[in-house]
Amino acid sequence: MMILSVDNIRFSYNSHPVIENISFSLEKGRLLAILGVNGAGKSTLLKCLNRVLRPQTGSVLLGKEDLHRLSQNAIARRMGYVPQQHPQTQLTVYESVLLGRRPHMGLTVGQTDYAVVDQIIGQMGLTDLALRPVSDLSGGEAQKVMIARALAQSPSILLLDEPTSNLDLKNQMEVMALIRNVVSSRGLMAIVAIHDLNLAVRFADRFLFIKDHQVHAMADKDDLCAEMIEAVYGVEVVIQQVGGHRVVVPV
Known part of the structure; x- marks a missing residue:
């Protein structure tokens, strides 16, 4: 099975650390949501994965292939990137x-x-x-x-930076459902940086929380808990079932 392996990614702007020691893996058919407060480094991480930014340390492997040793054109044949601003x-x-x-x-x-x-x-x-x-x-x-x-x-991998920003509720749902369907039907991997916790919980099946520049927690859908969210966002929440879907509710 093709696996994306990210190991020890670190990136700094002018010696100011943005992300440090970021490591995770992802399999085909999975949608990973990157979560964290504003400025946590979510967009920076996406850009480090496809070498729009060059991390100071770390590797990104697709199977046994080191993507950071490839040309930008070759990376583009493996990773499709949808930036926040078009x-x-x-x-x-x-x-x-x-x-x-x-x-x-x-x-x-x-x-x-x-x-x-x-x-x-x-x-x-x-x-x-x-x-x-x-x-x-x-x-x-x-x-x-x-x-x-x-x-x-x-591509084998889709990278999407805030794909639902500035969209109304109907279009948010349609775009995330579309991404979920494409990942499942084409056997792709997708990594989505996203602010909306409830969209993430509804459509993603893995969650990577960034806090203080590093991975605070990583969880599959069944292991996601309120304590992870509270630790990262500083807000007490409960996770409840509504209409057959889990939702995050601040309390």
Whole structure:
């Protein structure tokens, strides 16, 4: 089984530690939520995984392959990254998703590239929007396009930085359900930095809590407890069942 192994990642800005000694592993078909207060280092960790930032120490292995020894183009064939901020563009939905094929392209776009894009646009429910400029879309629609572009890279791993920020409740649910479905149906791994605890608890199956720059706790869904959340966020909570789902309630 393909496993992502992250070992002893440390990153500092100007000698100021942001994350230290971050280690964890993840298997195919699993969705990991990275949780912590503002400024805990969640976004920094994602960028260290795909070498947008270069950590001072540590390794990221996919199976036996050290991703940090690869070119950025080779990393992009293995990791699809959806950043928190998306640049404004007049490109159409189709053109934007096609950009995800760049790590695989030669000098021209091939039939395989078009076939991959067509399949992903259909799966993501974007067919009716394919010729519209991304700048004309709603926030939820644009977020789905960015996820589709990452999927067009044909990655083994999706990295998503706050994919539900600035979305209304309906679009938050749709985007997280979409990520969950893609991970399960395609056998991918996904790592999501997210603020909303209840979205994380509903859709993720592993949880990594960062506190004081380090891993405070890591838990599978069945092992998640209120004490972990209280220690990281400084708020007393209870975890209850509502409508068949676990929810985190501050008390």
